[in-house]
Amino acid sequence: MIEVRDLRREFTRTRKLGRFRRERTRVVAVDGVDLAVAAGEAVGYVGPNGAGKSTTIKVLTGVLVPTAGHVRVCGVDPARQRRELARRIGVVFGQRSQLWWDLPLAESFDLLRAVYRVPAADYARRRAECVELLELGPFLATPVRQLSLGQRMRGEITAALLHGPELLVLDEPTIGLDLESKERLREFLAELHTSRGTTVLLTTHDLDDIERLCPRLVVIDRGRVLADGPLDALRAEVSPERVLVVDLERPPAAPLDDLPGVVSVRAELGGLRQHLSFRRADTTAAALIAAVAGRAAVHDLSVEEPEIDEVVRRLYARR
Amino acid sequence: MRAYARLALAGFRRHSIYRGAMFAGLATNVVFGVIRMTVLVAAVSAAGPIAGYDTATSAVYVWLGQGLLAFVVLWGDTHLAERVRTGDVVVDLYRPWHLQAALFAEDVGRAGFAVLVRLVPPVALGALLFPFRWPDPVVLPLFAVSAVLALATSFAVRFLLNASTFWLLENRGLLSVYNVLTPVLCGLAVPLDFFPGWARDALWSTPFPAMIQAPIDVFLERGSPWAVLAHQAFWAAALAALGYFVLLRAMRKVVVQGG
Structure with a gap:
């Protein structure tokens, strides 16, 4: 066309x-x-x-x-x-x-x-x-x-x-x-x-x-x-990392940063909310959720993608 | 062709919306007609006919001139110039039409409305209130042709003035010169026959008389109507062709403003 x-x-x-x-x-x-x-x-x-x-x-x-x-x-x-x-x-x-x-x-x-x-x-x-x-x-x-x-x-x-x-x-x-x-x-x-x-x-x-x-x-x-x-x-190209946000019933016994595929962890609310950054090349959101559920009782969760604005901003920054 | 006819109709409709403006224009027009009439009649009745203009011919000259000036639009319009300046012209340029032809069609529609409210009323008023020299009825169709050629010439000149904004961006200086000179050069201020022979001949070698003096001369049966019509047809065609090439060049060379 x-x-x-x-x-x-x-x-x-x-x-x-x-x-x-x-x-x-x-x-x-x-x-x-x-x-x-x-x-x-x-x-x-x-x-x-x-x-x-x-x-x-x-x-x-x-x-x-x-x-x-x-x-x-x-x-x-x-x-x-x-x-x-x-x-x-x-x-x-x-x-x-x-x-x-x-x-x-x-x-x-x-x-x-x-x-x-x-x-x-x-x-x-x-x-x-x-x-x-x-x-x-x-x-x-x-x-x-x-x-x-x-x-x-x-x-x-x-x-x-x-x-x-x-x-x-x-x-x-x-x-x-x-x-x-x-x-x-x-x-x-x-x-x-x-x-x-x-x-x-x-x-x-x-x-x-x-x-x-x-x-x-x-x-x-x-x-x-x-x-x-x-x-x-x-x-995926400009921001290979995604973030899994989990709300737990109680803070985890041990830090979650040793889960497979997790790059970094940020804890909030005294450990009740955990932000787990992972590379999409290394693991899937489903596998990670299963791994987290094995360590602590999960109350709620969401997967955050970078906003499109962020994607475009990074594309500009790359030039 | 139907598209252009439809555009002409739209031109008629668009101008019929602004009735108030039309009537205000008409009123001004009539007042100026009366002033011009008084001056010219005072001159020809004191000194006898000048260059063949007596009271009845003068009435035709003044009132036809008052009507024609709004019909042909004797001053530079800025419709296209404005669109070039703001960049809106981009919309006009991607349409499946020839821009010059489309604008002419709209102008024909506008002129059609102007016949009703700007040309006929002052002429009728002049004919009713003053001695008026009516021509042989066979001349009237020739006058109609001459008036249309006057419109085509005026449109072609206005199109060129507008197109100058593609390069100048600001053509107001050019317009004010045009607006001051045109009434004199086209025979609106005084009949061109009042000028010395050499000046009159010089002016008739320009397109200006084609806009006002030419249709008046046809109506007054001064000289051969065919020579007058040929002069008008030549200038209308030559200036339209010039406009065509100017637009072509503008589209190749010129920046279309704005994002």
């Missing part, structure tokens, strides 16, 4: 030195990015501000011409066949609106239908689906400028889906939304991905979006890909 090899995009920045003298410097926004996304995948594309995420997306949608590199989206060259590609992909920019500001939401949909030349039956079906799932009904007749951010965002997502795109590109779709709106949007997108098989490329700073929607994570920083792989594998 997406095929990017050695993508490079530079910008020229001009700085005034004197009245007439100008110094031109080249800024490299994207520096040799490789990315391959198969049909039906959902990929999270994350990186700090200025990492080159939006530039990549602008290149993928054909808005920016790459300085160098090979780019194919849906089998076409975005910069050369921008209009053809536009009919086959949906794009949502969380910080920009693609709706007509002063017209009612429903009229924006009708306009987009004409612009994308969507057959009447397909349009009616897709629109009805979105109206139902995203609960757009109450504000279809409201001018876009009067919508709340959450309402507008649901409208934006619908607008990107009316022409039945094969690929949905979401650039920070949950930015600025409250928890409930975020959750509702994620639910809808997850449903869209699993039931309809739409390929999704998502950039976000809210890593919960990724956790919910994207099995695969691509991390980029300073224009280069830092890591690319299944979220679980990246997690």
Whole structure:
């Protein structure tokens, strides 16, 4: 679906030195990015501000011409066949609106239908689906400028889906939304991905979006890909240790640090709560639980994975 | 084609929402029309017809000019420039349309609404209150064509002014120069025939008269309408083509603002 090899995009920045003298410097926004996304995948594309995420997306949608590199989206060259590609992909920019500001939401949909030349039956079906799932009904007749951010965002997502795109590109779709709106949007997108098989490329700073929607994570920083792989594998790679937290009926007779696979132990509440760090390569949570239960009566337990934020932080730190 | 027709309709609808603004504009327009009318009629009745303009011709010139200036939008608009500056233009650029054509379609819709509330009322008012020189009815379709070409020329110029923001980011300086010069150069301030011959000829070699003086001349049956229409068609096409290449270049070379 997406095929990017050695993508490079530079910008020229001009700085005034004197009245007439100008110094031109080249800024490299994207520096040799490789990315391959198969049909039906959902990929999270994350990186700090200025990492080159939006530039990549602008290149993928054909808005920016790459300085160098090979780019194919849906089998076409975005910069050369921008209009053809536009009919086959949906794009949502969380910080920009693609709706007509002063017209009612429903009229924006009708306009987009004409612009994308969507057959009447397909349009009616897709629109009805979105109206139902995203609960757009109450504000279809409201001018876009009067919508709340959450309402507008649901409208934006619908607008990107009316022409039945094969690929949905979401650039920070949950930015600025409250928890409930975020959750509702994620639910809808997850449903869209699993039931309809739409390929999704998502950039976000809210890593919960990724956790919910994207099995695969691509991390980029300073224009280069830092890591690319299944979220679980990246997690295992950057933080090989997991933590088993056990609450015991009474403090153990002997310290638990001699259990097989345990790397370190931290005790709390006078020994009633034990944090056991272990390497996933050495033992499993189940084996460790059994070993602990053999030494003391277990009241409660949980296994802690590093938070996705922590994973990404460590990936950045690794560069 | 249907998409562009739908966009034109949307342009009409969007502008019909702001009725208050339209009527305020109309009121200002009429007041200025009356002032211009008074000055011009005082001149031609004291000195006799100037360059063929008598009271009835002057009424046509003033009221048609007042109507046309809002129909063609004689001042630089900043819709696209604003979107370039904020980076929202990225949304316009990934649509399956030609941006220039899409904006023109919307402008045609806007102009359609302007005919109803900005062009017809001042002309009707002028025709009712002042001696008014109506042309031979066969001229009216030619006038309609000329008005549309005036719109196309004005749109092409405004598109270029807007597109300059791709490089300048801030085109307000350019706009204020444009807004000061255009009324004089296009024949809104005084009829171009009032200028000395050399100045008039020089101005007719620019696109400016195509926006105001040309449709007025067609309506007043001054000179051959075909020459006037050819002048307009040439400039509308040439400037649209220039806009096309400027946009192409902008898309290849220019940064799209913001993350």
